[in-house]
Amino acid sequence: MIQSRVLLNTLLFCLMLGFALLALRTIWRNEKNLAQLKNAEQKALAASEAKSLFLASISHEMRTPLTTILGYTELIKNADILPELESKYLDHTIHSSRHLQSLLGNVLDMSKIEAGHISYNEENLNLRALIIEIEAIFQPLAQKKGLTLSIETTDPIPECLYFDGGKWRQIMLNLLSNAIKFSDSGKVSVFISIEQINDGPFHLKAVVKDQGMGIDKSESDLIFKPFVQTQSGLKKGGTGLGLVLSKEYARHMGGDLSFISSRGTGSEFTVTIQVRQGKNTPAMPEFNKADLSHLHILLVEDQAINRELMRYILCDAGAHIIEAESGSIALDLLHRNPLINALIIDRNMPEPDGLQTMALMRDNGFFLPTLMVSAGLPPSEEDMQRVGLKAWLSKPFQARDLVNSIFRVYHHLNEQAQPAGPISHPLPLFNPAARSLLDFSAERFSSLCQKGLIRIEELLHELTENNFQHNRLIAHTGKGIALQIGAESIAAQLADIENTQGQCKADQISELNILLVNTRMAMQHCHYSSPSDQSVSL
Template identity: 30%
Template sequence: MTSPGSCQHQADTFDNSIQRQRLFPFWSGGVAILFLAFGLELLPPFGAEPSTLYPLLMLGAVLSAHWLGLWGGIFSSGVLSAYTLYKILVISDAITLQGALSLNLLGTIAAALLIGVRQDNHFSEPLNQAVGDGSEAMLLGILDIANDPIISVDASQRINQFNKGAEKVFGYQADEVLGQSLDLLLPKRAISIHHKHIQKFGASRSTARMMGDRSEVFGRRKDGTEFPAEASISQLQLGDEKVFTAILRDSSDRKRAETELQQAKEAAEVANQAKSGFLANMSHELRTPLNAILGFSQLMHRDPALTSAQKEHLDIINRSGEHLLELINDILEMSKIEAGRVTLHKTNFDLYNLLETLIQMLDLRAKTKGLQLTCDRAPDTPQFIRADEGKLRQVLINLLGNAIKFTESGHINLRVHAGPIQAQAASEAPQLCLFFEIEDTGPGIDPSEIKQLFAAFTQTETGRKSQQGTGLGLPISHRFVKLMGGDLTVKSVVGQGTTFQFYLQVTLGNEVDHKPQPMAQRVIGLAPDQPAYRILIVEDRMENRKLMVNLLQPLGFEVREAENGKVAIEECDRWRPHLIWMDMRMPVMDGYEATQYIKAHIKGQATVIIALTASALDEERAQILATGCDDFVRKPFLEDTIFEKMTEYLGVRYIFEKPQPLSPQPAMEVTASQLSVMPTEWLAELHQAAMSARSTRIETLIQEIPEEHSILAEGLTDLVSNFNYEKILTLTQP
């Protein structure tokens, strides 16, 4: 049982119509053209049933000429043939197939039948009379329902068929062009080419072909305008006469759309390049001054004459600078994502070590708030994997950091397990899914806010109350997880907590050597029995040169400066430094050109060149290394990173400061009862200052706290230093 309107239902209906007209013992070649069975199989001796009939393509065109030329006497009913052709055209909707060869052949069939009825002398007089009145009109109607131009010409290129579609496209009426040369419809420059093509095609054995595969086909309208076209052409031999039929499709709209698409693509590329240029410039302009701020605060910490108050102030400067750097990094990272400039950098790394390092780094923050931070790693978790370690670290830091920030009591738990290893070819590394889950006992997220959770620059109600962050951490994490072949989801119950879950597609990695851990002690000098290391600082900004000189020279390094690449080359020739710290963006001559010049000469090949750059673009790292730099350090940098790189490339050994025993200091917990000693007006002002994250105003208010309540003052100062305005808001809530 078939449903009305289905393809099978339409085929069944058509089959029944044929069965009712079996009074005709033979089928014409014109009908045979439209079916997938050979013409001879349709004759009664072979017992073919109409239910076996299906549309025929190329072979049918050849059979039509054969049947029309030799079997005209058994062409039982031209009317039936025309009706059958009409039904196939309508049912199969073949006339909508753009530029398809099958459409061209159907047009050819109709034209061949029409011409055959007019010219074939094998028809008997009664048959001619029967078909002359009905079949010819029906076939003309079939041609006219086609939206595309169908044009037939004889061997001398005279037009003998011009349908309604052709009239619409070319602007001529049929009686204006019938009997005229096809040259009338061609641009002058294309006439000779077209004639050569038709002559070559006519001499070939091909029955049909597409035109325009080597060069574009153009038509010319009555008003003289030209238009691009898709065209297919076929030929039929009718006795001594050859007939060519073409079907065209005006492709002006498609060409216009393609042009507009290409222009839009080029405009988007220009916009992306502009975005990349903007990112590079903004990264340089923001990171460069931060490099000086954070760098000099590290240098000042080295002064043994600093008082505890001065050290505390430097700590505040340093924390504020690092917080600003985090915000800048988030904004630049989101801009890179939007500009499509984020790529994966897969390496082999130790997953166990990564997880342990993160927990150690974040544990102090959790304990300060009285929270328990744990990591449960399932036994099936592989130790060594190949993935983008940097992006995985950033995702985990974002999710764990948010959990610590918004959870006031309870625990945060990180759970990791692996899925089954997926079968791979013998030459490929095994793949598997890693599953991560971060669960907290925080305030939870309202269901109405979850849909917007991963949208850039949006925050939940809890996030807005905290007056912290940019609303970019989760969107960046979500994009990174997607980029690594996974997905990030969230489940939350208001008042109970939130669980973020994500998975990644990774491959099993090879065992790797652990990277050297950051120096736990401060460097205070160079160990004895070492060469006198010559270090060249190449930097256009005076403050950054001074920072590096003041960092390295007191330790015992020999240091010289150069303000651009040209001066660096001169110093390199005269002084032969062991290592060059090279800024990449400088006037006169940049670091790229200077590095290429130095590394191109034998004297310079032994010199280690490490790039110092404020760029945020990952692809710039590859460009810098390709220039000849041995390594790459981003601004702003930690002093330990500078020392570690010189140990890695020169083998430098250091003398370290002896660690001072530290008495444990419990975290200062501010309570509402402690704040109750302050006036109501003071508490209201503190609440308003915390709402606006005005740290300067809060510090002024803290100075008004009586000396006998110094613990309260120290606790509030600690909250401000850690940007924990949410805690202050909670404590001062009216």
Template identity: 30%
Template sequence: MMSAPMPENEAERLAALRAYEVLDTPPEESFDRITRFATQIFNVPTAVISLVDSDREWFKSACGTASTHGDRTNSFCGHAILANDVFVVEDALQDDRFADNPAVMGESIRFYAGAPLCTAQGANIGVLCLRSPHPRRFSERDREMLNALAASTMTELDLRVSKARAEAACRARTRFFANLGHEIRTPMTAIIGFTDLLTHDELSGAQRQEALRTIKRNSEQLLGILSDVLDLSRLESGRIDLHWNNVRMNNIFDDLRSMFEWRAKEKDIELRIDVARNVPLVLRTDSTRLMQILINLVSNAIRYTKEGAVDVLVSYAEPTGRLMVEVRDTGVGMNDKFLKRVFMPFEQAKTSRTRERGGIGLGLAISLALSEAMGGELTASSAPGVGSVFRLSLPVASGALGKSEEPRMDVVEGGLETDVLHGRNILVAEDGRDNQRLIAFVLEREGANVTIVNNGALAVQRLQEEPAAYDLVLMDMQMPVLDGYSATRQIRDRGLDTPVIALTAHAMDGDRQRCLDAGCDEFLTKPIDRDKLVEVLVRFAQKSSSKPAAA
């Protein structure tokens, strides 16, 4: 008896087999139907779907035999997986490889034909085989039909995987949205509760300030949750845009320190950031996305560390031009099972450990996707009770600061003279009454004259009637009658060059370009950031040609 040699791609083949997660599963009618059909059309007593494991063949379906598995060493299927076509033994007693095989000598197998079950990547994970105690001929047409049945078997296996993944994704999303509802209700409870106190109760000045701080803090937490969900949506749809700029590395890590130092002190743990001397002063990367990844990693590390320290180790691999960041903690750590899922969206949120410490389980999934979009990688290692290490590696290029980029990207050079809004006439097109009041309040405090209309058609009409009356237009993009996109296009079609600032609740990456394509000069997202709103309006007021200020 001659045992089959191991395939050259045995490791990859076994990995492909196990990825189907089908070994040792209960019988399924879709596979039993195939083996029954095979016995009928080929007129043989036995047909088997045999999956060839490392030391055994396991039968997903077997018609005509009660066996559920066999020894790979003695198997015909071990030979069949080496072939790219149907493997046929018309009379095993006449074949030196099988003449002394126990199954042949026991007269249960004289004829064998097996078509490989081949994955899309070319791995033969098993065989659809026919067996008979009688020798027989096997024609070319028989080969074609058996190959077709083997292909149908693979289709069933692939459908089984797709169905299992879809069901798992559905369960994960259900768990996620249940947890998301909880995470949204928690800050909303504080916001509504303290708002109610401010409205109905007599509070001291200190109590009112504390209530307002609580409302603001919980509003920012709620916005962070919504931003994570939107980021995940962008990444899953492939709509993430990267914006490369020259970045001062010391600014990035100084900001990171100031952002989290107080949180570490609150938990009585150390936050240590060590930047190696060889890290260039200026690197070219997407500063916003880099900061987002670092915030997620450090936030997680602090969240799961009760005592000890969180270390951020920054280095630069000069030969490969990669920025290397390690975030180490002495927290609770993770076992191997959880570590395999830690970067998966929706999965993290279902654990009680995560619920105890807050978070909805999207930060690491987003960070991994961002690092890959930037051409890098993010990996993790961990041990329960010891802590975790997350390693970020990003390709970067040495940069040089231009005038517009010194010294920080989030500070407007030379500052802003906000009094330039004094006496300026600003047309606001916004249909939300509360937003109308908020915008008017902010701009009137800066000395601007504010005119409000509640749809795009009225904005176009006002500008057409008095084209020189307004210095700036603040345009909501989603309004009744005529939306902001159409209104802006009509304004530009009429030859009017009044600066139009888009204001929208749509925060996807493509939305900015859509606004600019419609003719807007700048793009702002809701919720309204007062300082950012004033900064942008001042910038365009400074750029606009001098117009007679209102008396």
């Protein structure tokens, strides 16, 4: 009996030892597999990080030479020295360069997301202004393809919201760019609304619908995969990152991006993000904006939607806006509106373009504080000096940049016109040194002087004894012209009227008329004016 128990215990011990050894071996294998998995995971993470770093680095490095290529290509284009066919080839080069620039930007953003380095910047923003800006970008593109673009909003829509406007803008740019790219006819519509469910957070919702080629159901799963494209996407070009980035942005902002589509019937993309009610701020994005209530600005821009955006910004700062869609209309308005005392003009317009229009204004005796805006390259120093342009603002610009730029341009000229201290000696009727400041030929400066005096004469007829505000604006305009042509005594008299808030007596007007005649004679003595121009009645 005892021997049987000993044998049984020995057998049980051997079995337990075997199971223990088996368990130890299993644990060892699991630990080994776990170590291999961790090693593989680390290698995968390192590879992913290296890929993201490479993409970020190569995208950034490629931007520098691409910017140079694009810049010099546009310089050649703007020089207007090529025949029509070569100019068309250059347009294709510029278009492709800009497209490549956009693709590189998407690759760089994707690498930032994968590396966890993407940042979100919430701020108080004016939603309606953002919508106008987006429409200004895409309306010309839609018109070029023969498409109808419609952007509608619920009414009322909050003026000020707190969210990352930059990311939302990029989402909308991606969605609208795709809608136009994949549509050859029909309509692209956008509907934007604010929703709140059960007293929860506000959601900004945008629905972008097109009547383009649509997406086959078999390819629906590919839409939000990075670097993967549908068959239609392969035909139209791109990296396959725009929608991926948009979905990531929307999710990080508490929303999502979804779509419904079928082949041949178009697509409908819906994006939502969480927003908060903004602070009770002015209509435009927050900034320490200048007061433009004293400015009567002539706004010259051929695109109606761009004029609407700038008018919105400038009127919000108190400016009085007179609009023109072309240079020729602008010249006519200047002749009919003596109150105009500042100019904002787009460079790239149908002939005459911005620079040509400014040259025509100067030839007609109009010298206004001017801000030029454009999405292209700035004019050369030679061109700026030739037309008297002092300031340039690149598109796209922020609201504060537009307001503060025209404010600085206006007051810089105004400050230049003020004497540094009491005048201890009489100013000359005419200072020939004005020609050297403009770097004009004698013949051209003579023509300028003649036209400038004619314009000053017209302005003097506008002066009255009782309309102070009107007088102040007239005096400022005439002072600027007088300073440009070296009529320093006239400029000083007009500055006095301006500095006394437009108070003007009859004897001052008579004195100005006499100064005008004497200034003409002084210019004739220096061979800068024609005797036949003396048409002022005393």
